[in-house]
Amino acid sequence: IDAEVFQFQHxxxxxxxxxxxxxxxxxxxxxSFTTIPESSNGIAHVLEHTVLSGSRKFQVKDVFxxxxxxxxxxxxxxxTYPDKTIYPFATRNEKEYFNIMxxxxxxxxxxxxxxxxxxxxxxRYHLKSPKDDIKIKGVVYNEMKGVYSNPTNKAWYTxxxxxxxxxxxxxxxxxxxxNIPDLTWEGLKEFHKKFYHPTNAVFFLYGDAPLEKELExxxxxxxxxxxxxNYIYPINFGKKNKSLKKINSTYAINKxxxxxxxxxxxxxxxxxxxxxxxxxxxxxxxxxxxxSSDASPFKIDFFKSKMGKDIEGGLLSQNHTAIMxxxxxxxxxxxxxxxxxxxxxxxxxxxxxxxxxxxxxSELNSxxxxxxxxxxxxxxxxxxxxxLTQAKKLNKDPFNALKFNDIFKRVRNKILSKxxxxxxxxxxxxxxxxxxxxxxxxxxxKNEIETEKLKTKLSNFKASLSExxxxxxxxxxxxxxxxxxxxxxxxxxxCLPTINKNDxxxxxxxxxxxxxxxxxxxxxxxxxxxxGGISYYNFGFDCSIIxxxxxxxxDIFGMIITxxxxxxxxxxxxxxxxxxxxxxxxxxxxxxxERNNKDNYKSILWINAKILKEYIYEGLDLVKDLxxxxxxxxxxxxxxxxxxxxxx
Numbered sequence: 001i002d003a004e005v006f007q008f009q010h011x012x013x014x015x016x017x018x019x020x021x022x023x024x025x026x027x028x029x030x031x032s033f034t035t036i037p038e039s040s041n042g043i044a045h046v047l048e049h050t051v052l053s054g055s056r057k058f059q060v061k062d063v064f065x066x067x068x069x070x071x072x073x074x075x076x077x078x079x080t081y082p083d084k085t086i087y088p089f090a091t092r093n094e095k096e097y098f099n100i101m102x103x104x105x106x107x108x109x110x111x112x113x114x115x116x117x118x119x120x121x122x123x124r125y126h127l128k129s130p131k132d133d134i135k136i137k138g139v140v141y142n143e144m145k146g147v148y149s150n151p152t153n154k155a156w157y158t159x160x161x162x163x164x165x166x167x168x169x170x171x172x173x174x175x176x177x178x179n180i181p182d183l184t185w186e187g188l189k190e191f192h193k194k195f196y197h198p199t200n201a202v203f204f205l206y207g208d209a210p211l212e213k214e215l216e217x218x219x220x221x222x223x224x225x226x227x228x229x230n231y232i233y234p235i236n237f238g239k240k241n242k243s244l245k246k247i248n249s250t251y252a253i254n255k256x257x258x259x260x261x262x263x264x265x266x267x268x269x270x271x272x273x274x275x276x277x278x279x280x281x282x283x284x285x286x287x288x289x290x291x292s293s294d295a296s297p298f299k300i301d302f303f304k305s306k307m308g309k310d311i312e313g314g315l316l317s318q319n320h321t322a323i324m325x326x327x328x329x330x331x332x333x334x335x336x337x338x339x340x341x342x343x344x345x346x347x348x349x350x351x352x353x354x355x356x357x358x359x360x361x362s363e364l365n366s367x368x369x370x371x372x373x374x375x376x377x378x379x380x381x382x383x384x385x386x387x388l389t390q391a392k393k394l395n396k397d398p399f400n401a402l403k404f405n406d407i408f409k410r411v412r413n414k415i416l417s418k419x420x421x422x423x424x425x426x427x428x429x430x431x432x433x434x435x436x437x438x439x440x441x442x443x444x445x446k447n448e449i450e451t452e453k454l455k456t457k458l459s460n461f462k463a464s465l466s467e468x469x470x471x472x473x474x475x476x477x478x479x480x481x482x483x484x485x486x487x488x489x490x491x492x493x494x495c496l497p498t499i500n501k502n503d504x505x506x507x508x509x510x511x512x513x514x515x516x517x518x519x520x521x522x523x524x525x526x527x528x529x530x531x532g533g534i535s536y537y538n539f540g541f542d543c544s545i546i547x548x549x550x551x552x553x554x555d556i557f558g559m560i561i562t563x564x565x566x567x568x569x570x571x572x573x574x575x576x577x578x579x580x581x582x583x584x585x586x587x588x589x590x591x592x593x594e595r596n597n598k599d600n601y602k603s604i605l606w607i608n609a610k611i612l613k614e615y616i617y618e619g620l621d622l623v624k625d626l627x628x629x630x631x632x633x634x635x636x637x638x639x640x641x642x643x644x645x646x647x648x
Contacts, residue, residue: 013198019205027207028381030088041183042175049121056110099497151251167238199229206381252446264440265328271428274394287314310644362579369583376532558587561630581618583610
């Protein structure tokens, strides 16, 4: 990664700090806490929201919202994971860097966590009048209701609940709307006390800020105030299943919506554990070959079976146990056994016949390209931070986590040797004893049923209350509404550190684009910047001549021509060459309206390509072939593309 990497251990608190120092001006800071929920009441998620609602030094109603309004940050967020909560930000301005570092440190270690913040961010009873129906409201509560309305999210939560029973990962760290009202204000404060401590934290520094200045700032302002915590709560990895578990669950569709071809079939297979670095990387690449590539023999078998509209999958390796998942989209409720039979027979056939060498090579190159591109991502500091967080959590060598080239070279050699991937299929994917097979079927009117159940439950709760208790909720609701109306005073806002004009460089490192006018009035715009040896091409075609009522089909046209192959190459051959010679070839459809006349517009179809400099000629030849020689002869393939992109 072309950087100096340091690992520090704080003497007084035993806190871990990683520093990645290079000449990148996009300075990145993060603090991460191991946070282990014991239920699905969303406690870690609510706390993530609440700590950013004011602190010891920054007595502001919503600190995060205020610092989001202005400034020069290139990244600003907070994220709750199943087993950790992380607070990262990035900026190119050194003064702002230390300003927001101060805010993040104070809000995480010394948050107010007042009652109103809990009621706003978590959940509360809402009752304006004793005669009204009682309701439940809250930012996280409403957010997770939206999350659960997505069948894919519902599927993942159900899958992990049964794949890792009694583990940290069997709970929904974001919160299940049914369980969020179990969370109490006292419980939230206790959770903060339990987990938000330097001993349980990992600090990250990235970029060109002076390292000694960063360490001194953290020590003098915060870490010097703490001593080591004696007990750190471990992640619970739960227990393994002893046999294949078949689970049936449902998700909501409208009362009058057709249930046909709307079932999801999901198979989760435990395949490895965190200490097996080489094997996990090989399994990631195998997952891409088998379940993502349209040239996969398994996907070809799947589409022939007409068992569903689309299939996808891959390796999930963020936890101690790595899971290979396969998801069928647009199937029927009685197809799971048929799917398991197809999966088994197709895997055995692949073991017998072997994987096509061009397919394997294309996916290896595609994976390497993706990783190489991330090394030069504008937010690469955040990428490195997430890698180090993962390594620290799993007690792995953090420095190895940053050495992608070494491990990839080893794994690539293994994969290109005879039968390595086929052996992995035999050893890892044929035995489903510890696996979970989930059928997620559509249920007509489920939302209405759930809403009515909640309404009845709240009605019964209200009926059980005394008049005094009802009036207390009414008063709490009124007080909360008044709280929401309160704006931050100018005095409180002044406590937030800011930057001024003198803190902003007068000159920017900006390169002007070169514009060339070519044949037939074509325009070429060249941006000559450093991209790590990757060339990015965007070919835009003015389609304004196409009538407005046909523009919908232009989007579908772009979708088809980038996936169907050409007159020279069928879609499988084209896909293999695309992955060997490019990072991707895709399309984008844009409409630009005239500023003062919205009825006047220009429609553009873009064909985009990412190509390594050593394969520019081969990559551009593929783009040329796609544009000039696309073929609509394969009607079956066109149907597959349309069905997959409009699966549900």
